[in-house]
Amino acid sequence: DQQVKQNSPSLSVQEGRISILNCDYTNSMFDYFLWYKKYPAEGPTFLISISSIKDKNEDGRFTVFLNKSAKHLSLHIVPSQPGDSAVYFCAASGGTSGTYKYIFGTGTRLKVLA
């Protein structure tokens, strides 16, 4: 039972364009959402988060959008850079999962083409 789904295993984008990574969840009790980035042979690193009381959070080139009614969140990277090439995981917590137990998606591999 996958509560957090990233249906696109990979995405290729031209340098300078917008990258949009999508994530869907099934548990309406989730109230905090994260995006992590992972380079090969390294552990994931925290990128950006959003609480369910907001619908948008911005940090430089990265913006996360949350659509609670659709149980959908997305990460926008503008402009995309070759160094953004990595695997991106979304994660969610809340409800019976507690505040520290995050449910992660399977990841989307982003490739930014120079």
Add this chain to the structure above:
Amino acid sequence: GAGVSQSPSNKVTEKGKDVELRCDPISGHTALYWYRQSLGQGLEFLIYFQGNSAPDKSGLPSDRFSAERTGGSVSTLTIQRTQQEDSAVYLCASSLPSSSYEQYFGPGTRLTVT
């Protein structure tokens, strides 16, 4: 400062043998997490330690898995009588207790059970 370190980075073991995986969290981080990432899957929560509180072991897949954290710092994940389905990358993360959303991950241990 030093990040989260894990050892060994790679471990190949025969089915039925026991293995121990080690995690050194960031100094001062009282929260410690273990995750598992099997091929094609997301990060699967295994166990959570917070200070001197009883650990949350709800993610451990079977009683062959156990973990301990000595002195509130170093943690060891032990898998007894390994099976081929235990093959995965085992990731450790630590965080400040008030910032469970921002977990700092180690590079992981890739376990292969032959």
